[in-house]
Amino acid sequence: MSSAATRPAGPDDLWSVDEHLDDILATVRPLEPIELQLLDAQGCVLVENVTVPVSLPPFDNSSMDGYAVRVADVVGASEEFPAVLEVVGDVAAGAADPVRVGPGQAARIMTGAPLPPGAETVVPVEWTDGGLGEGPASGMRARSLAPEGAEGQVHVYRPAEARAHVRAEGSDVRAGELALEAGTVLGAPQIALLAAIGRGTVRVRPRPRVVVLSTGSELVQPGEELAPGQIYDSNSFALTAAARDAGAIAYRVGAVADDAETLRTTIEDQLIRADLLVTTGGVSVGAYDVVKEALSSVGDEDEAGSGVEFRRLAMQPGKPQGFGTVGPDHTPLLALPGNPVSSYVSFELFVRPAIRALMGLTGLHRPRTRATLKADAALRSPRGRRQFLRGRYADGEVTPVGGAGSHLIAALAKADALIVVPEDTESVEPGGEVEVVLLG
Template sequence: MSSAAPRTAGQDHLWSVDEHLEDILATVRPLEPIELQLLDAQGCVLVEDVTVPVSLPPFDNSSMDGYAVRVADVAGASEEFPAVLEVVGDVAAGQAELLQVGPGQAARIMTGAPLPPGAETVVPVEWTDGGLGEGPVTGMRARSLAPTGADGQVQVYRSAEARAHVRAMGSDVKAGDRALEAGTVLGPPQIALLAAIGRGSVRVRPRPRVVVLSTGSELVQPDQELGSGQIYDSNSFALTACARDAGAIAYRVGAVADDAETLRSTIEDQLVRADLMVTTGGVSVGAYDVVKEALSHVGDEDEAGSGIDFRKLAMQPGKPQGFGSIGPDHTPLLALPGNPVSSYVSFELFVRPAIRTLMGLDDVHRPTTRATLTADEALTSPKGRRQFLRGTYADGEVTPVGGAGSHLVAALAHADALIVVPEDTESVEPGAEVEVVLLR
């Protein structure tokens, strides 16, 4: 949660991208850790090291279906001169009582079953007659072990080295080893490891709950018929998907009409399930910019330290931005512009790092690289603004996609990178090296 209201400045102050982001990250704090069951902890960040309580595997076991034998008993075995061993019984996975394998003996063993006392190695069933006295087991017959023959014997046609096809106790991890370190994001492999060492729950920072709502009386939900002057609400879907991609549990709220009281009421209703709120639209200087109208003076009524500061940033797209906290818990709120590209770029630059900070991650930013610009003509950029253009990146080269317009959703769908043009640069020639933010 946030701990203080954002910095404020004069109405004409033009904030840099770095200043705005620094303000956000200085205000947002990681969520408090909780204990969660394994599957509920997927996608969360560990807050403490996890030590292995018991070695994995916890005992020597077979990696094949076959026969557990002594090395000396199969030395020199061949198809012409097989080793003939007495089968003393079966060893299955999960079996508690183990057979003793003595000289001249073999125990039929299943994959994952513990190596019985006296046995030194495992010969796969394909190297034997499977106890049938009919030559090596091949093809379909190699898929399972046949019942031991009436004579209780098995013929082995190849020798085996000591501990062949044996998974040693602790060969994966040993008791006392560090299985996972604090700061690890728990994905499926990490969940599997935790379960394998017997951990049913872990202490993590929970995935942040992010509520996304868009504003505008002109917005219509997909699958509905458009009326005159109406457009489909794409921003709330895009930003909700972005929040989930960043690691959050995201809730999308239907578009709110251009009414300040309705918007405030909706936001207040949603606070109960929000660790972070994101609005899109209504932050510019138009007559119907309801987000500013609804939230500009919220600090006058809420507890001290709350409040939303609306700013102009030296960037394109995304000049108008709002940031602050709202409600008794000082829930962070980021107000993004309404143009689709502006809101998406703003999310990547500001909201995604805030979400990753709430998760407790150290690296909260998208990776960046340097790339050679491939384009038919020079890129132009307004002086004093940091411009973010959509592009496609591959093999050290980046190519612009679409134009600079903040409404070009189709071009955005084909981009996998943002081309960064610095504030002091007005033109970038083809072949020049540029900074690139990688989006995927």
């Protein structure tokens, strides 16, 4: 069981938001590290410092297509008085034994090719005639007309300073330097760096697998026809998308009918692919709230320490909540309320931090800031409840969006912030300062 077992809880007891969150984070542990191929590690958190085995780039190379030359041989070169150099060969990218450039000589060089011995700088092909003797070259056209390896001359029309257009060995990172720190989330740039320094695999904490399911016999899948008394299931879509946004691999099961045995069987079937289970609906005191009934006996009853506790929190929306562990592996389960706004706010406050804790991250929460309330009337909030209202934030101001109703999905879709009204505050006047959770 979670640490909630040590906290006295009567039927009328209210948990604070912080107490509930602390209990969740005391139970959830980071996933064990594994070795993954680079692309499989995208979005995962690095668990080791990665040092550079070979400097990047590993050798001096050209950043342009052109000619590798000695500086002294192109001093004073101009269109009227070009430097005329003997072309001694080609240096292509990947060349292992490039030609040597001596006095009065040049080597045709491609982007990424190693700077040949004797050469001190690179003259872009646009500053030459491309070996055609016809005035300044037009880049690729000139090279296509000059066969590779052809001996001859090149006219250079501009001087070049030492090591111009040369990428120096180790100019990106040097051997022995720290490439990436443990705790780094691996995105495309980080994976590019790992590949560039020769790492084919990396040790990470895997992205947690989150299974989301909603409950309610009234729920219908989008795209189907609605019968009287039915509504479309939006919660499972919202929470699955939110779990993916938090960094998880999320699986949407969809709506499960109000039948305890069906729900229990569904949850038990999903345990094989879940590091975290999230349900929505059926956690209040209604006659058909089957989640409590089903979760009271998920898995073997002799699983010591397992169980889900249902609580009332001093918050609005999202007062009814459930949390615990289920199954032989004590998989964490968060049971959220069914109203769409309550469900989403509960996800942001409790599920998102749990996902990021499983990933091994230190920054678990959305950023927060202080903002000036921009509104036509005062915000009202019940004493003793921490209220979370939808809002839009810009330039240090936040404007409420929609009302306080927990069913207002359209207002939620327009919001990019949550306005936090503390438990001991019953009113916030326009122009007052409020705390804001930034969702974007």
